Amino acid sequence: MSEKARPTRREAYRHFTILPTRWGDNDVYGHVNNVVYYAFFDTAVNRHLIEQGVLDIANNKIVGLVIETKCTFFSSVAFPDTVHIGLKVIHLGNSSVRYEIALFRNESHEACAVGQFVHVYVERANNRSVPIPEAVRAVLESIAA
Structure with a gap:
């Protein structure tokens, strides 16, 4: 039997993105809907890559495609909370990267939620796997655990 998942703490993360919740993020139960957590993950990863100058969403010939996500929920977030999104790389392969992302x-x-997000790098034109570009790899290494 596996050990029960536990929330992580802020100090475990190398980079943070801060996002406000929106009125429309809440569901009928009065908290942010689970699908929004995945949007937070996607936003934090891609914003970091854009801010570091290694992702041009319109023009890069090599892009990271999401092939796997998961999330473990510990407590709720609700509007008008602010979400602090911790990000780190927990595995860096030849053509893929696994991020761990925590929402505070x-x-x-x-953390109120901890998830993982996997990008596989591909040529945009044909979706064939390629090595992670060196500039991207350097950014990813800077936030590796």
């Missing part, structure tokens, strides 16, 4: 509600030091 407002100033909490314990």
